[in-house]
Amino acid sequence: MADYKEIINQYKDLPGGIIEAYHALQREYSYIPEDSIAYGAQVFDLPLAKAYGVATFYSYLKVGERGKNVIRICESAPCHVAGAKEVVDALEKELGIKMGESTADGKFALEFCECVGQCQATPVITVNSKPYGDVTPEKIPGILAAYK
Amino acid sequence: MAEEMRIVLRNMGKIDPLKIEDYINAGGYKSLEKARQMGQEALIEEVKKSGLRGRGGAGFNCGMKWSFSYKVQSEQKYVVCNADEGEPGTYKDRTIMENDPQSVLEGMAICGYAIGANKGYIYCRGEYPYVVDILNQAIAQAKEKGVLGDFDIEVRMGAGAYVCGEESALIESIEGNRGEPRFKPPFPPVIGLWQKPTIVNNVETFANIPIIVEKGADWYKSIGAEKYPGTKVVTLTGDVNKRTVFEVPTNTTIRQVIYDFGGGIKDGKKFKAVQIGGTSGGFIPESMLDTPIDFDSMTAIGAVLGSGAVFVMDEARDIVNVVARIAGFFEHESCGKCNPCREGTKRIHEMMEKLDAGQGSSGDLSLLERLGTVMSKACLCGLGQAAPAPVLTTLKNFNSEYQAKLN
Numbered sequence A: 001m002a003d004y005k006e007i008i009n010q011y012k013d014l015p016g017g018i019i020e021a022y023h024a025l026q027r028e029y030s031y032i033p034e035d036s037i038a039y040g041a042q043v044f045d046l047p048l049a050k051a052y053g054v055a056t057f058y059s060y061l062k063v064g065e066r067g068k069n070v071i072r073i074c075e076s077a078p079c080h081v082a083g084a085k086e087v088v089d090a091l092e093k094e095l096g097i098k099m100g101e102s103t104a105d106g107k108f109a110l111e112f113c114e115c116v117g118q119c120q121a122t123p124v125i126t127v128n129s130k131p132y133g134d135v136t137p138e139k140i141p142g143i144l145a146a147y148k
Numbered sequence B: 001m002a003e004e005m006r007i008v009l010r011n012m013g014k015i016d017p018l019k020i021e022d023y024i025n026a027g028g029y030k031s032l033e034k035a036r037q038m039g040q041e042a043l044i045e046e047v048k049k050s051g052l053r054g055r056g057g058a059g060f061n062c063g064m065k066w067s068f069s070y071k072v073q074s075e076q077k078y079v080v081c082n083a084d085e086g087e088p089g090t091y092k093d094r095t096i097m098e099n100d101p102q103s104v105l106e107g108m109a110i111c112g113y114a115i116g117a118n119k120g121y122i123y124c125r126g127e128y129p130y131v132v133d134i135l136n137q138a139i140a141q142a143k144e145k146g147v148l149g150d151f152d153i154e155v156r157m158g159a160g161a162y163v164c165g166e167e168s169a170l171i172e173s174i175e176g177n178r179g180e181p182r183f184k185p186p187f188p189p190v191i192g193l194w195q196k197p198t199i200v201n202n203v204e205t206f207a208n209i210p211i212i213v214e215k216g217a218d219w220y221k222s223i224g225a226e227k228y229p230g231t232k233v234v235t236l237t238g239d240v241n242k243r244t245v246f247e248v249p250t251n252t253t254i255r256q257v258i259y260d261f262g263g264g265i266k267d268g269k270k271f272k273a274v275q276i277g278g279t280s281g282g283f284i285p286e287s288m289l290d291t292p293i294d295f296d297s298m299t300a301i302g303a304v305l306g307s308g309a310v311f312v313m314d315e316a317r318d319i320v321n322v323v324a325r326i327a328g329f330f331e332h333e334s335c336g337k338c339n340p341c342r343e344g345t346k347r348i349h350e351m352m353e354k355l356d357a358g359q360g361s362s363g364d365l366s367l368l369e370r371l372g373t374v375m376s377k378a379c380l381c382g383l384g385q386a387a388p389a390p391v392l393t394t395l396k397n398f399n400s401e402y403q404a405k406l407n
Helices: A004-009 A018-029 A034-043 A048-057 A077-081 A084-095 A137-145 B020-025 B030-038 B040-050 B062-071 B092-099 B101-115 B129-145 B167-174 B203-215 B217-221 B254-261 B295-300 B319-333 B339-356 B362-378 B382-386 B389-397 B399-403
Strands: A069-074 A108-113 A125-127 A130-132 B078-083 B119-124 B152-157 B198-202 B231-238 B245-249 B271-276 B309-314
Touching: A004 A018, A004 A034, A018 A034, A018 A048, A018 B152, A034 A048, A069 A084, A077 A084, A077 B231, A077 B309, A077 B319, A084 A108, A084 A137, A125 A137, B020 B101, B020 B129, B030 B040, B030 B101, B030 B203, B040 B062, B040 B101, B040 B203, B040 B217, B062 B101, B062 B198, B078 B101, B078 B167, B078 B203, B092 B101, B092 B129, B092 B203, B092 B231, B101 B119, B101 B129, B101 B152, B101 B198, B101 B203, B119 B129, B119 B167, B129 B152, B167 B198, B198 B203, B203 B217, B231 B254, B245 B254, B254 B271, B254 B309, B271 B389, B319 B339, B319 B389, B319 B399, B339 B362, B339 B382, B362 B382, B362 B389, B389 B399
Parallel strands: A069 A108, B078 B119, B078 B198, B119 B152, B231 B309
Antiparallel strands: A069 A125, A125 A130, B231 B245, B271 B309
C-alpha cells in the first residue's frame, strides 16, 4: 500500500486540497488513517484541530480503520418506504455484523447513508460507491459474492 | 396527455456523452462563440430577459445574479457549478451530466465570459465518483479541442454533506473547510470563493444557457409558466408505476407528472400524498394536484418546486412514519453552526419518533408547530429554514394521520 505521506504530498499545491487528499487516502485504504491527519495538517499548514474538523465533518469520510469494501445503504425517505429495512436485516445476517461495524476479516464495512441519487431504483445500496438498485434481501448474497 | 419537451436533455440518447465531436456536430459550442460576439452586457441582458431562474431550488433570476458579479471590479472571479445533488429523490443533475456533460461546460464558459472569470469549478458530490470521471474526460476533451479558450474548469468532490448544496457552504468546502454556510450578506456574487466574486449555479441552470443563447430570450420566455419560464427536469420516485426522469414545460401540473409521466399509482392503489422538491419539500394532498409545478404556483400552495424531485406515496403509507424518517435525515445533516437548526432538528426528530411510536400527545403537536415556525424564521440557512416544512405541511394537510397515532 502506498505511504499516506506520498498520497497527501500529491495535493499539497492544490488550494483547499485537503478534502481531495482525504478522498485519495480513502481510495487507497478505504478510510483515513488516524496518523495521516497530523501530516495533512502540516502539509496544508492548518491547525491539527482544523484538519480533524474537516475529516470528521463529512459523512463520506471515515477516520480510523474499517473494512475494505464499504457497503452503504440509503435510508432516505424513498428508499425507506421501498423496503430499506428488510435489506438492512439481510445485510446484517449475511455478514454477521451490525450496521456501523466491519467484519473480523476486514473485508466489509456496513454503514447507513443518505440519498445516493439512484431513486429510480429504490431501495439502493452502494459497494465502494458502485450503486445497486431495486435491491431485495434475496439479491444480497449474489451482490456480495463479487467482493468476497 | 401531457408531452415531454427536451431542452436541457435535448442530446440525451442522441450523442455519445464521451465524444465531444458528437456534441460539436449537434451544434455544440456555437453558443459560446455567439456569446463572445454579443459582448458581456448584451449577453447578461439576454439571459436576464429570458426569465431563466435558478434550477437548484432558490429560483433567483440567473442573468440578474450574473450582473452582480459583472459589476464588481476584480482581477479574479470564479464560476462554480453546483453538482452536489443531495436532495433525496433527486437524480436530474446526474442524468444531465451523464448524458451531456459538454452542455454544462459550455454553459459555465458562457457565464465565465459574461462576468469576466477565467476559472470554473464543478463541485460534484462524493457519491458520484463515476460522474466525476465523465466530467474529467469531458474537460480533457474540451481542452484538447481548445473550445473553452482561456476558461479553465476543475472538478472538486464533495464528501457527503447535504448542507454543501447551499452555495456558501459549497464554497467553504472547495476552500478545504467544513461545509458550514456563511452569514449573508455579503453574497457570493460579490464576495465568494477565496473572497472573490463568484457565481454559483446549478447543473441544470448551466445546461439551459447554451440553448438560450442560441435561440434567444423571447423563444425561451414563451415556454412554460410566465414567471418561471422554460422546462424543468423532474425525477419521479416512490409508489408510481414509472420511476423515471423527464423534462416538461413548467406549466405542467402535478397530476400530469404523476399520472401521464409516472403512469399513476403502483399496484392499483390510491394516491395519498406527494412530496415535491426533495426531502425538505411540503407534502401535497389530492386536492392540490392540479397546481402547475412552476416555482410561484408551488409556493402559493405552501409547497416548493425545489430540485424537481417528485416522491409519491400511496394510500397504505404511514405519513407520520415517513416524516419521522425525514426528521432523522435533518438531524443528521444539520451542520451544527447555528443553534436553532442544531437543536431544533434534534428535538423535531425526537418528537416525531415519539409520535410514530404512538406515545405522543396533542401537546407535542402544538410544540412541533411552534418549533417548526421558529426554525423557519431563525435558522441561518435554507437547510434549517426548510427542515420543518414536511412536519408543518403534514400537520396541516394530513392532520388526521397524527390524530390516529396519538397516545
